[in-house]
Amino acid sequence: MAVVNKTGTLYIVATPIGNLKDFSFRAQETLQKVRLIATEDTRHSTTLLNHFNITTPIISLHDHNELERSKILIAHCQNGDSIALISDAGTPLISDPGYRLVQQARLTGIPITPIPGPCALIAALSVAGLPSDRFVFEGFLSAKPSARYTRLNQLVRETRTLIFYEAPHRLLDTLEAMVKIFGSERKVILTKELTKLYETVWEGTLNSLLIQLKNDSILNRGEFVLLVHGTEEDQEDMETKALNILIPLLKVLPLKQAVATGNEITGIKKNYLYQLALKLNNN
Missing domain, CATH: 1.10.10 (Arc Repressor Mutant, subunit A)
Known part of the structure; x- marks a missing residue:
């Protein structure tokens, strides 16, 4: 009688956004036991895995190969191998690849288990002091000025707290666009390098923050989360x-x-x- 392989599980594993002590024991154990780890940048993830003596083989999965690699990973699960998906930092799929893989896993009936942990937008929201009962995560705005302005115009009357990720070289352009569209006095929180050595949180208005940052060397590097108070329109x-x-x-x-x-x-x-x-x- 033929032996039927039990379907493997796809684990969605959160990794530290900076401080390695935030890597949970459950996450480490999961990455140790799976047959294969899919990651956005194998070079970046190798450093993390080596630090925790995790020797599981890794395979790249990014925006340009996700459809092709998803088929390979799904086949592994169908053959009984459990696999894990991690991102460069934080919770996978949050402004990172993985959506298509999870979608295909669901369509083929493969069990999916989250291994929760750090997430930059939630960490930033928890220390911002802005309304947190209702919020909107917008990820990265477009690098194209026209598309950026269009999206901000669509959000101008949003009453929920707005959360954005932004790259250092586009931060000033984004703040200038927000001043023009949201107004100079809208309250804003900017977080940099959360959980890392140079973790910083700024609070002020869009205009005051823009003025403060124009000649500030912090723009040379870092990872930013920008939180904007929703409109208080009557x-x-x-x-x-x-x-x-x-x-x-x-x-x-x-x-x-x-x-x-x-x-x-x-x-x-x-x-x-x-x-x-x-x-x-x-x-």
Whole structure:
């Protein structure tokens, strides 16, 4: 009688974002026992794994080869081998590759287990002192100025705390764009090198932070998380603005098209506009 291999498990393993003491025992044990580790940058991960005497073979998985490598990794699991996915730092899939691999694992019925740990955006939010009950993670804004401005315009009326990752060489450009779109007095928190030796947290307005950083050497290196307070626009003012747009649009456009157009013009969320449009139609 043929022996059927038990399907292996895909482990999503968080790694330290700086301080190696944040690497959990469970994460280390998992990486020791799996057959293969997929990682974005094998050179970077080799340093981490060597530090903890983890000798499991590694394979690269990044934006340019994820589709091809996912097929190989899925085949390993189907043959009974458990594998792990790690990123260069922090929790995989958060502004890092891995989404397609996890999607394919789900489609093929492979068990997926998270091994939780550090995540830069959550660490930054926990020390920011900004509203944390509702927040939006935007990752990296586009390097193209026009696309960056477009996205920020779409977020100008967002009431939740906004969280961005940003590269040192684009930080000033991003802050200048935010001052123009969000206004100079919007509260902001900037964190640098969280959990590392030069961990720093700045607090101020967009404009004051921009002025402070223009001649500051901290821009030469580091990893940044930028947190921006959501808009405090009055609900009554927002409804008035929405009505002023929706009422004329609904006279000439179908409801969904009127909502989409209103969202594009005002930046007000589609769900809010849709519910308001329904009320207008019912009345």
